Amino acid sequence: MMHPEPTMKRAGGPTSAVDRLSALPDELLHVIVSFLPAPLVVQTSLLSQRWRRLWRSTPLIKIDEQDFGISIMDRASTLEGRWAKFEYFATNLLLFHDNTSALGGFRLHCQVYNWRHVDRWIRRGIEYCPSVLQIELVGHVPGFKLPPMLESNFHCLKRLRLTHIILNSHFTGSLCSACPVLEDMNLSYSEFCDICPQCIISPKLNKLVIEYCSNNTRYPLVITAPSLTYLCLSFGNFLAGILLCKMDSLVKAKISVPEDEISEENQRELLGSLCNVTSLELIGFEAEVTLNENPDEFPIFHNLRTLSLHSRFFNGYELTDKLEALGSFLQNAPCLEKLSLQYCMFYSFSDSEWEIETKNITLPRHDGKILRCQKLKLIEVVYDHDHDHQLIELVWSLGRSLPDANIKLNKIDRFPPWSISLCSVP
Amino acid sequence: MSESELAVIKPEALKTYIWLQCFDGSIQQVEEEVAMFCPMICREIVKNGTGSSKNHAIALPERVNPASLSLILDYCRFHQVTGRSNKERKSFDEKFVRIETEKLCELTSAADSLQLKPLVDLTSRALARIIEGKTPEEIRDIFHLPDDLTEEEKLEPLKNINDDPRIRLLNRLYAKKRKELQERHERQKLKDVQVQKEQKDERSLDELLCFINGDGGSGGRATKSKKKNKRRKDHAKNPPKADSEPLDAEGAACVVPCKVDSSNVSRLPCQNPDMQDDAEYPFEDADLDDGLDPAMKEELDREVEDFARRLNSVWNESHIGGNGPVQRFSGFNHR
Numbered sequence: 145m146m147h148p149e150p151t152m153k154r155a156g157g158p159t160s161a162v163d164r165l166s167a168l169p170d171e172l173l174h175v176i177v178s179f180l181p182a183p184l185v186v187q188t189s190l191l192s193q194r195w196r197r198l199w200r201s202t203p204l205i206k207i208d209e210q211d212f213g214i215s216i217m218d219r220a221s222t223l224e225g226r227w228a229k230f231e232y233f234a235t236n237l238l239l240f241h242d243n244t245s246a247l248g249g250f251r252l253h254c255q256v257y258n259w260r261h262v263d264r265w266i267r268r269g270i271e272y273c274p275s276v277l278q279i280e281l282v283g284h285v286p287g288f289k290l291p292p293m294l295e296s297n298f299h300c301l302k303r304l305r306l307t308h309i310i311l312n313s314h315f316t317g318s319l320c321s322a323c324p325v326l327e328d329m330n331l332s333y334s335e336f337c338d339i340c341p342q343c344i345i346s347p348k349l350n351k352l353v354i355e356y357c358s359n360n361t362r363y364p365l366v367i368t369a370p371s372l373t374y375l376c377l378s379f380g381n382f383l384a385g386i387l388l389c390k391m392d393s394l395v396k397a398k399i400s401v402p403e404d405e406i407s408e409e410n411q412r413e414l415l416g417s418l419c420n421v422t423s424l425e426l427i428g429f430e431a432e433v434t435l436n437e438n439p440d441e442f443p444i445f446h447n448l449r450t451l452s453l454h455s456r457f458f459n460g461y462e463l464t465d466k467l468e469a470l471g472s473f474l475q476n477a478p479c480l481e482k483l484s485l486q487y488c489m490f491y492s493f494s495d496s497e498w499e500i501e502t503k504n505i506t507l508p509r510h511d512g513k514i515l516r517c518q519k520l521k522l523i524e525v526v527y528d529h530d531h532d533h534q535l536i537e538l539v540w541s542l543g544r545s546l547p548d549a550n551i552k553l554n555k556i557d558r559f560p561p562w563s564i565s566l567c568s569v570p
Numbered sequence: 571m572s573e574s575e576l577a578v579i580k581p582e583a584l585k586t587y588i589w590l591q592c593f594d595g596s597i598q599q600v601e602e603e604v605a606m607f608c609p610m611i612c613r614e615i616v617k618n619g620t621g622s623s624k625n626h627a628i629a630l631p632e633r634v635n636p637a638s639l640s641l642i643l644d645y646c647r648f649h650q651v652t653g654r655s656n657k658e659r660k661s662f663d664e665k666f667v668r669i670e671t672e673k674l675c676e677l678t679s680a681a682d683s684l685q686l687k688p689l690v691d692l693t694s695r696a697l698a699r700i701i702e703g704k705t706p707e708e709i710r711d712i713f714h715l716p717d718d719l720t721e722e723e724k725l726e727p728l729k730n731i732n733d734d735p736r737i738r739l740l741n742r743l744y745a746k747k748r749k750e751l752q753e754r755h756e757r758q759k760l761k762d763v764q765v766q767k768e769q770k771d772e773r774s775l776d777e778l779l780c781f782i783n784g785d786g787g788s789g790g791r792a793t794k795s796k797k798k799n800k801r802r803k804d805h806a807k808n809p810p811k812a813d814s815e816p817l818d819a820e821g822a823a824c825v826v827p828c829k830v831d832s833s834n835v836s837r838l839p840c841q842n843p844d845m846q847d848d849a850e851y852p853f854e855d856a857d858l859d860d861g862l863d864p865a866m867k868e869e870l871d872r873e874v875e876d877f878a879r880r881l882n883s884v885w886n887e888s889h890i891g892g893n894g895p896v897q898r899f900s901g902f903n904h905r
Contacts (some may be wrong), residue, residue, distance in 0.1 A: 162672070163714045164713070180701060191709055192715040193718045
């Protein structure tokens with residue numbers, strides 16, 4: 145909240161007090177109010193004639209329960225009263241809106257206190273054919289099923305973001321293909337529910353993020369997105385895995401696999417479909433995936449320039465074996481320029497109980513072969529603690545295996561502790 | 571960007587300058603890489619080849635006055651350098667928008683006409699921050715907005731849009747009036763098949779309801795009326811109705827909850843959950859304009875406006891008293 149500028153004085157005559165704000169065109173005023181919470185936007189109608197109808201034609205409709213003081217921590221008694229006000233406002237806001245055929249954006253952020261209300265808002269918001277649709281349901285909601293919708297409502301949809309939604313085959317099947325201009329899709333904490341193969345087929349999709357979603361059916365999720373350039377998959381719980389098809393345009397991929405969530409075969413399959421990427425970030429893949437006897441099975445990453453491995457190679461193999469696994473990966477990435485190993489290759493604990501004070505280190509003579517990776521010039525190792533001097537062993541071995549590369553060490557706390565500020569006594 | 575790197579090490583004499591002309595005729599020159607940061611200027615240079623000399627200066631849009639232009643160029647000069655960290659840029663931006671609100675408005679306008687979106691967002695955000703947290707009077711004061719709303723236009727409901735019983739009453743009354751007019755209209759015209767069919771079904775249900783309830787209650791109507799009547803708040807009904815309505819309100823109590831609460835689908839006062847799943851519910855708002863010709867719409871609007879004005883005066887009196895109609899309608903707030 146800014147105070148009025150000190151240079152502004154209540155001018156006497158009308159000539160010295162010009163209303164520059166109202167002189168701005170509607171589009172600009174809409175941009176300005178788009179940064180205000182929805183109740184305030186409606187209140188602008190009280191300012192002057194110019195502003196009376198402006199709130200009705202804003203391209204962005206934001207319905208956020210936080211504007212009404214509602215949070216997921218509220219008790220039932222306070223929630224009831226606040227929700228009533230919130231609901232009244234939201235319903236009327238949607239009803240009063242002028243532009244019903246091509247809305248700029250519809251954003252909903254609330255808990256599902258009353259299913260019917262939320263369903264109504266979602267239907268109405270989608271009816272207005274938004275370009276940006278963001279439905280973020282919070283709280284202890286198991287999942288909200290999207291109402292049946294007309295495909296014609298999605299002809300303008302460019303960006304879609306859904307959190308805590310239950311996605312049925314209607315969504316993946318018809319809606320995704322009914323969005324001719326969909327470029328950006330983000331699905332979080334959502335569940336693919338129908339017992340049938342679910343396919344996300346989207347011709348123009350550019351950016352896809354699927355985080356912590358789940359699919360408890362025995363059918364895999366199939367993603368076909370020939371224009372996709374960026375993919376981020378954080379596996380929640382996919383029983384049958386995810387199949388990526390036709391990822392020809394994919395430039396950058398970030399895949400996060402929690403421990404034991406996906407079978408080795410699925411991991412390998414995934415890697416196989418990513419072989420065209422330029423930049424790859426893998427979190428949690430296990431060593432066995434690359435430690436294979438048959439080198440032909442492992443895909444060749446022709447374009448890969450940047451590789452980042454995170455939380456990997458933790459299993460009980462010897463460091464030399466891990467390096468061999470790493471090596472076979474690098475061998476299949478002829479253009480690789482930068483390798484980043486983050487919290488990789490060894491376990492480290494910050495708990496001082498486990499700290500074994502090693503006074504002497506003996507670095508083994510390097511027997512392993514030198515890994516071939518000609519263009520690799522930079523290896524970045526990010527770690528948070530080094531006990532048992534495993535880091536030194538790792539760096540030593542890396543240095544010997546990849547003699548042409550520079551090694552850079554970064555100590556970054558993986559889970560930064562809550563900082564307690566202490567007042568220093570001078 | 572190698573261009574800007576080169577620009578840094580280039581000695582002054584070798585820099586290329588672009589000539590810009592404001593609407594008022596004043597011409598200034600600016601380094602090319604700075605000017606290129608503006609999409610509109612960039613396009614002019616690349617496509618039309620203007621700006622290379624004083625005689626062929628790029629004509630800037632009207633909304634760009636010299637003061638704003640120099641601010642914009644300062645912005646461009648800072649941000650076009652690639653080496654800066656995000657923190658530096660943010661800090662610069664914060665200081666940059668600490669200017670008079672009047673200049674801020676002009677700057678927003680100028681940035682918009684030059685299509686410099688990051689600056690438009692920055693200045694808009696700053697203006698939004700100024701607006702946030704202030705009362706309408708304060709905002710009018712800061713921006714010199716004319717105080718040209720009539721008293722009834724400054725209805726309290728907008729401030730407390732969430733719980734004003736007047737809105738609910740207006741909704742109901744308007745819905746009733748509209749229904750009457752629509753029925754009248756219906757008897758006169760033939761309808762268009764596709765859209766009207768859905769409405770027809772609705773109407774018959776509502777008509778039944780009316781008949782059963784014996785008053786002007788209708789669920790689906792209200793939503794239509796809300797959307798339909800843009801000047802709802804300052805329109806009123808016939809004066810004679812005004813007196814009878816408050817009494818009527820209580821009688822129609824059972825219908826009020828669904829009025830405000832109704833969605834497209836629920837037409838019955840008891841919100842039947844099954845109807846929610848109706849996949850082909852009519853998108854009422856889309857076809858509101860049929861069935862009523864402009865003359866009737868006007869009449870309707872005038873009536874509602876009249877009523878609202880009366881209602882406001884009634885309310886103001888009773889509010890002071892603290893009793894009366896406010897108490898009466900408090901029961902309707904619960905759904």
